[in-house]
Amino acid sequence: xxxxxxxxxxxxxxxxxxxxxxxxxxxxxxxxxxxxxxxxxxxxxxxxxxxxxxxxxxxxxxxxxxxxxxxxxxxxxxxxxxxxxxxxxxxxxxxxxxxxxxxxxxxxxxxxxxxxxxxxxxxxxxxxxxxxxxxxxxxxxxxxxxxxxxxxxx
Numbered sequence: 001x002x003x004x005x006x007x008x009x010x011x012x013x014x015x016x017x018x019x020x021x022x023x024x025x026x027x028x029x030x031x032x033x034x035x036x037x038x039x040x041x042x043x044x045x046x047x048x049x050x051x052x053x054x055x056x057x058x059x060x061x062x063x064x065x066x067x068x069x070x071x072x073x074x075x076x077x078x079x080x081x082x083x084x085x086x087x088x089x090x091x092x093x094x095x096x097x098x099x100x101x102x103x104x105x106x107x108x109x110x111x112x113x114x115x116x117x118x119x120x121x122x123x124x125x126x127x128x129x130x131x132x133x134x135x136x137x138x139x140x141x142x143x144x145x146x147x148x149x150x151x152x153x154x
Contacts, residue, residue: 010068015079018072019087022065026090029058033097040104066091 001009010018032055039048069076069087076084131138 007064007068010064011072013068015072015076016083018065018068019076019080019083022062022069023083023087023090025058025062025065026087026094029055029062030090030094030097032058033094033101037097037101037104040101040108045108062094 010021013021032051036048036051036055039045039051069084073084
């Protein structure tokens, strides 16, 4: 079945079923984002990073359903207004969770960058000469300071 066929099949679902599927996808996405946010707050960066593939899959699933809802909005308003309203409320929960998630990710990234900058500065300061020469000045360092390499993946 092609992607176009899958989208057409989704668009042809009964209104209540389409809304239910979209709501299920939405709830799963909110749940995994909340789990990721909790892990990041606890400093469990590797565990949080391990959620990325599943979060990506759930986000794609939700977007597929949300686009179908958008395409079918007129029909859904007529056939399933209560379900559509509940789905819109869920979308607001997702927006709130996404904002919180992004805030925590930004904080973690800033903390990481600060720690790395401080570590690099400390390594460099240990390499500098701290004694005066016979002219009364601190001579420039004669040895080459080895940098630190960092692999950023979060």
